[in-house]
Amino acid sequence: MRAVRFEGDGKIALREVERPSPGPFDLLIRVEACGICGTDRHIVKGEFGASPPVTLGHEFSGIVESVGSGVTRFRVGERITADPNHGCGLCAPCREGKVNLCENLQPLGVRRDGGFADYALVPEAQAHALPLSIPPLHGAFCEPLACCIHGVDLAGLKTGASVIVLGGGVIGMLVVQLARLAGATRVVMATRQADKRALAQSIGATATVDPSGDDFLRRLIGESGLFPGGADAVFECAGVPETVTQMLKLTKRGGTAVLLGVLPPEARVAIEPLGLLLREVRLQASFLNPFTHARAAELIASGTVKVEPLISRTITLEEASDAIRQPAPRGEIRTLVVP
Structure with missing residues (x-):
């Protein structure tokens, strides 16, 4: 499959990589859309920590393609949005309910492979349901929301x-x-x-x-x-x-x-x-999204928050590396990468 990989030292490129297989508590999703965030540009410029080589993209949603043997909440064919910020659950901030301040945070698209790809793995605990009835691009707004x-x-x-x-x-x-x-x-x-x-x-x-x-x-x-x-x-x-x-x-x-x-x-x-x-x-x-992703998914699913006017343009995976490497164009609200 195709994936936009950050390889360190300012290098970002589209690569062919092996399609991942879900672990017992993972979902494999077919990515429908992933937003280009300012953080992605900061990562490539060396201004925000990441763990290269890694597939970038932390604002994404998609359709469940397969599930691990222990997954109980989701089925193949459903749409989900990924909360990328996966805490360890063991450090002092996590035990205090401050998961956004986790000392061992492993965000998808930053330290673990994310959504600028044809497919992505999402832990079941980090997945939130979205209805199939909404426009497919809207799910990419759940994380910033x-x-x-x-x-x-x-x-x-x-x-x-x-x-x-x-x-x-x-x-x-x-x-x-x-x-x-x-x-x-x-x-x-x-x-x-x-x-x-x-x-x-x-x-x-x-x-x-x-x-x-x-x-x-x-x-x-x-x-x-x-x-x-x-x-x-x-x-x-x-x-x-x-x-x-x-x-x-x-x-x-x-x-x-x-x-x-x-x-x-x-x-x-x-x-x-x-x-x-x-x-x-x-x-x-204010840092990240502790226990707010489900509320964001509800607002997106209901149409209460308007996101369609915020889509500046859609681009392909082939165009994503250049778009991330360059400064945001004047007038951009959100560019979505659509595999």
């Missing part, structure tokens, strides 16, 4: 809350929708690209702003701004130092700033600790 659910949970949004979302990629677009579902009445998306601002408003943002210009903060939190004094929650979804700095300034007294974007390891951000202290701003990092 699950990560966003965790971030929104950590923000503790209450009915009537005000929210600012920084960044117009797939994470920002999903957070906009989740914030509205959580009861936020005002959700503003900040992104430079006009087409992304239009898309955000079509899926639930109550307003959008272009963050360009020196008056950006004033337009949002000034006396005559959209949120005088700041918003209840601000989500950083762009993964750049500038927006990390901005989110702390945009959060109101007693509010929460949630870091969802992935920055390179060398990135540094200057903060004003006294200002955070006097305003009692909570800086909350």
Whole structure:
């Protein structure tokens, strides 16, 4: 079968590899779609740890082709979405229920073979059912949606809350929708690209702003701004130092700033600790998807969260290596690899 392999030192290529056989508690699935995440690009650039040689791709779903002898929850022909983040269950974080912080985490598509391939193995415990009635490409959004659910949970949004979302990629677009579902009445998306601002408003943002210009903060939190004094929650979804700095300034007294974007390891951000202290701003990092993947699958299956408008393009496995190696093209929300 074909698989997109990360081989270390920035090398990524399509290879012919042996089709895997399921162990006793594994599912072999025929991959229907796998999303290209920023993390995939970070891995190839050496900015995020992986275990080469490994098949990349951690946002995927597909049809069950065969099952191991011990599998009881799934049958051949069913559609599943894979939660790629497989904890050991033995370390202190796992025993405390913090599986996303597992000391021995073995994510599919990072340290174990993932979904940029014709077929992939998924442990039964990491599989969640999706109906055959939904569009096949939609299952690839379950993993990023699950990560966003965790971030929104950590923000503790209450009915009537005000929210600012920084960044117009797939994470920002999903957070906009989740914030509205959580009861936020005002959700503003900040992104430079006009087409992304239009898309955000079509899926639930109550307003959008272009963050360009020196008056950006004033337009949002000034006396005559959209949120005088700041918003209840601000989500950083762009993964750049500038927006990390901005989110702390945009959060109101007693509010929460949630870091969802992935920055390179060398990135540094200057903060004003006294200002955070006097305003009692909570800086909350959000990592992965502990026990939220099933909820994401339900939202995708029901159509409650809109993902069709977030598909920028579909490409083949033959095109995937170049697409991952290169920076995301302007305007991209999510590119899906369809074997």
